[in-house]
Amino acid sequence: MDKIACDLLCTARTMLTPHHALLTLRADEPLPKVSPGQFANVRVAGSPATFLRRPVSIHDYDGAATVQLLVHAVGDGTRRLCELQVGERLDCVLPLGRGFTLPDTPLRALLVGGGVGVAPLYLLGVELVRRGCDVTFLLGGKTEADILRREAFEAVGRVCLTTEDGSAGTRGFVTHSPAMGERYDFIYTCGPKPMMQAVGRAARQSGTPCEVSLENMMACGLGACLCCVEKTTTGNRCVCTDGPVFNTQELIL
Amino acid sequence: MPNLSVSIASLRLKNPVLTASGTFGYGTEFAPFVDLEALGGFIVKGTTLHAREGNDYPRMAETPSGMLNCVGLQNKGVDHFCTHIYPTLRDLDTNVIVNVSGSSPEDYAECARRIAALERIPAIELNISCPNVRQGGMAFGVTAAGAAEVVRAVRWAYPKTLIVKLSPNVTDIAEIARAVEAEGADSVSLINTLLGMAIDIERRRPVLSITTGGLSGPAVRPVALRMVWQVARAVKIPVIGLGGICTAEDAISFIMAGATAVQVGTANFLDPRASQRIAQGIGEWMESHGVESVEEIRGVVS
Numbered sequence: 001m002d003k004i005a006c007d008l009l010c011t012a013r014t015m016l017t018p019h020h021a022l023l024t025l026r027a028d029e030p031l032p033k034v035s036p037g038q039f040a041n042v043r044v045a046g047s048p049a050t051f052l053r054r055p056v057s058i059h060d061y062d063g064a065a066t067v068q069l070l071v072h073a074v075g076d077g078t079r080r081l082c083e084l085q086v087g088e089r090l091d092c093v094l095p096l097g098r099g100f101t102l103p104d105t106p107l108r109a110l111l112v113g114g115g116v117g118v119a120p121l122y123l124l125g126v127e128l129v130r131r132g133c134d135v136t137f138l139l140g141g142k143t144e145a146d147i148l149r150r151e152a153f154e155a156v157g158r159v160c161l162t163t164e165d166g167s168a169g170t171r172g173f174v175t176h177s178p179a180m181g182e183r184y185d186f187i188y189t190c191g192p193k194p195m196m197q198a199v200g201r202a203a204r205q206s207g208t209p210c211e212v213s214l215e216n217m218m219a220c221g222l223g224a225c226l227c228c229v230e231k232t233t234t235g236n237r238c239v240c241t242d243g244p245v246f247n248t249q250e251l252i253l
Numbered sequence: 254m255p256n257l258s259v260s261i262a263s264l265r266l267k268n269p270v271l272t273a274s275g276t277f278g279y280g281t282e283f284a285p286f287v288d289l290e291a292l293g294g295f296i297v298k299g300t301t302l303h304a305r306e307g308n309d310y311p312r313m314a315e316t317p318s319g320m321l322n323c324v325g326l327q328n329k330g331v332d333h334f335c336t337h338i339y340p341t342l343r344d345l346d347t348n349v350i351v352n353v354s355g356s357s358p359e360d361y362a363e364c365a366r367r368i369a370a371l372e373r374i375p376a377i378e379l380n381i382s383c384p385n386v387r388q389g390g391m392a393f394g395v396t397a398a399g400a401a402e403v404v405r406a407v408r409w410a411y412p413k414t415l416i417v418k419l420s421p422n423v424t425d426i427a428e429i430a431r432a433v434e435a436e437g438a439d440s441v442s443l444i445n446t447l448l449g450m451a452i453d454i455e456r457r458r459p460v461l462s463i464t465t466g467g468l469s470g471p472a473v474r475p476v477a478l479r480m481v482w483q484v485a486r487a488v489k490i491p492v493i494g495l496g497g498i499c500t501a502e503d504a505i506s507f508i509m510a511g512a513t514a515v516q517v518g519t520a521n522f523l524d525p526r527a528s529q530r531i532a533q534g535i536g537e538w539m540e541s542h543g544v545e546s547v548e549e550i551r552g553v554v555s
Contacts (some may be wrong), residue, residue, distance in 0.1 A: 003285050005525055012415060043523065051315050052522060093286075201284060219313055219320060220522045224278030224298075226324045227313035236306055236327060242283075 001097055002032030003222075007089040008067070016148050019073045020116065021082035025090060031055060034061040037099030037213055037245045040069060041221035042081065043091035050077030055218050057119040057190070059149075060126070063127040067094070068080055070148065072116035096221050097244045100124050100188055106132030107185035110196050111157075112174050112199050114140045114191025120213055121190060125156045126155070128243055137158060138179050140195065144168035175202055180240035200248035210248040214239045255539040256546045257515050259293070261491045262299055262414040262439035264348055264376050266293030266514055270504065270532040272413075273518030274378060274418075275324065277384075277528070279338050280345070286525035292532060293514060294348030296378050297338070301354050302364045304330035309462040314451040318525065319470025319497070320519060321449050322323055323461045326354055329485035331364045335371060343373040350416070354380040358406035365411040373522065378412055379438075380475060382420030382445035391524070392422035399434035404436035409410035419443040420486070421473075426480050427487035433489045440466050442516065443484060444477045470519040471497040477511050484509020485552055499527065501534025512554040 008025035015021055041053040054077050060068040073079040084090060100120075103109075109128050111121045118139055125135050135157030141147045144167040153159045160179040161169025170177045173206045174191075183206070190200040190213035203210030216228040216239040223241030230239050232250045237243070257268035265350050272295040277283055280295045307327025314321040328334075334351065342349045351368050355361035358398040361379065368374055381394035382405050404417055417433045420427055421444035440472065440506040446467025451460040459465075477496020485492045494512030498504050507515045520527040544550055 008279070016355050024494060051318060091524075217311060217313055218316075219322070219526075220276070220278075220282075222278065222282045222525060224282045225276060225313070225322070226298075226307065226327050226521060227322055229307070229310055229312065229327070231310070236310075 003094060004032060004202050005091070005093045008092050010084050010086050010088050010090060013065070013084060013086060013229045016070075017145060019075070019082070020148055021071045021084070021098060022059070022149070023069045023071060023081070023090075025044070025067055025069065025092070025133070030065050031061075032095060034058050034067065034095040034123070035099035036102070036127050037120050038095035038097050039105065040067070040092045040094035040220070041096055042069070044077040044080050045091075047076050047080045049075070052219055053093070053221060054078060054081065055096070055215070055221055056081070057213070059122050061121045070116060070189065071117040074231055093221060095109055097240055098242065099235050100213070100245050103131060103186065104129060106134070108134045108183070110136050110138060110179065110182075110184040112138045112140075112187065112189040112195070113211070114174060114193070114195045115146060116148065117154070117191030117195075117213070119190070121188065122149065122152060122156070124188060125153065129156055136179055136182075136184075138162070138177055140174040140191070174199065189213070200251070200253045203248060211245050212248055212251070213244045214246065215244065254517065255536060255544055257349050257536050257539070259313050259547050261376075261416070261493070261513055264414045266348060268293045268532045268535065269508065269512075269514040270528055270535065271296055271348075271350070271493065271514055271516045272521060273516040274380065274529050276518040278522045279342065280349065281341055283521065283525055283528075287529045290346045294349055294350055295528075296516065297334075297342075297486040298328055299326045299352045299354045299380050299383065300334050300364060300368075300427075301326055302331055302360045302552050304328065304333065311460060311462055312466075314375060314466065316449070316451060316468065316470075317472060319468055319472030320467035321451055321461060321468050322446070323463050323466035325463070326504045328385055331367045332399045339371050339374070343371075348375055349373065350378055352378045352380050352418070353407075354383055358403050361403050361525040362406040364406060365407045366457060369411050369413060376416055377411060378416040378418050378442060380418050380445070381423050382418050383504050394429065395423050400429050401432045401436050404433045404438050408437040410513075414439045416440040416442050418445055420445050421480055422448045427483050430484040430488045431500050434490050440491045440493060440513075441484060442495060444473065444480050444496045447473050447476065469497065471499055474503065478506060481507055481512050482510040482554065486555070498531065499523070501531050501538055504531050504535055505538055505550065508547060508551050509554045511554075513551060
């Protein structure tokens with residue numbers, strides 16, 4: 001799989017909430033093919049507290065030279081990323097990691113996202129629909145304002161919501177949604193670890209194959225430093241290169 | 254064009270830039286970003302006689318201008334290296350050096366013996382300074398007697414170029430360097446990581462799974478430079494300097510302190526192109542300063 005290091009030009013920035021930015025970034029040359037679930041490892045300039053690159057899921061990819069990253073400002077580094085200005089350049093290494101398994105035949109898929117974890121599910125949904133799949137997005141948050149990119153998801157497939165305060169969709173966690181009780185051929189999930197664990201357990205109970213996207217702390221992003229390992233049924237494996245997507249069967253949930 | 258080549262015992266490097274063990278995988282991970290043959294060489298991940306799972310996650314903590322790690326020598330063992338990794342590296346026109354670790358002098362020696370059989374591996378780097386495993390590392394490297402014991406055992410087993418990687422977690426690093434030189438080491442590399450720690454105050458727990466870890470990155474560079482300078486004055490064998498080198502200027506400062514070659518480590522994480530950029534930058538600096546060979550500037554700061 002090809003990967004490159006290059007300075008991407010910021011061509012647009014949209015603040016989705018005060019803490020979430022959608023960055024549109026364009027390379028000077030066509031990018032290597034991006035597969036849903038892959039990520040970019042981003043260098044943050046002007047933040048002394050941010051020594052290492054920050055791994056960020058690729059939210060969208062136009063098939064040529066443009067990608068979109070959805071960034072949640074949690075620390076100084078990601079806050080700086082959210083402040084990136086149109087016309088500035090961002091040093092990225094991409095596309096990295098092993099993405100979601102894509103079916104060869106149309107199937108019924110549930111894509112469960114929480115918080116900024118919805119980021120990789122957009123490109124995944126688009127690709128699944130292109131392959132003729134029936135796609136349901138189940139998006140969860142504390143409150144309605146936490147549901148990111150709702151209209152964009154609605155343009156791709158069916159969207160079901162849950163919020164902890166009941167301000168949108170079903171009150172509670174994603175596992176409380178009626179959509180969770182339906183039959184699917186495949187479940188994909190990305191979000192907070194307790195959410196993914198709950199979805200993974202539900203998938204196991206119903207015998208549905210399930211993939212999760214992990215976000216362990218990383219240094220190199222290339223499988224060299226062995227810092228981001230996750231304990232699996234076959235020993236410690238790198239989230240950056242063996243993942244970030246793993247089948248729940250491989251994980252010790 | 255200035256002459257960038259340097260020698261370490263029978264090793265010939267086309268330029269003084271190597272990459273540090275544990276930061277460059279098996280080289281192939283960086284092939285999309287670096288022309289591996291444009292480097293003086295690279296040092297592959299710490300290898301032990303038997304496979305090791307390493308420590309639990311979290312193994313890394315970001316710190317000001319650096320990072321802590323406690324990977325703990327995760328690797329699939331020397332036989333896996335010989336059978337599966339070596340064939341992917343053997344045809345490269347550069348020096349591929351294997352970092353060797355163990356938990357007893359016998360372990361180290363047996364691991365070294367198996368690597369000695371690999372025709373295209375011209376040297377090993379003996380890791381007597383890993384701070385992250387209870388046995389097999391720093392315990393040997395922190396006393397002159399312990400360091401000498403391991404080097405003696407490996408020297409018998411290993412006829413090619415033997416580099417010994419020193420721990421900075423000692424009172425007098427020059428004493429350790431002299432001890433390994435006396436046992437027949439061909440070169441010393443320094444520094445390995447400095448033992449450190451980080452605490453998550455909200456959880457009231459250490460950040461790292463085994464509490465402590467090794468600090469690397471520019472944060473350690475002044476300490477590393479001072480130690481390289483001290484050791485270069487204390488031994489006759491070539492010194493390889495490392496510790497937070499991120500630019501060609503950093504590398505040149507280590508050479509001026511007495512290093513024959515340098516290793517680029519943590520900088521590989523910040524920019525996967527760093528090693529080649531530094532090698533090229535050294536050449537450009539030499540050219541613009543009228544320096545024709547690396548020897549001309551080596552150890553000029555006495």
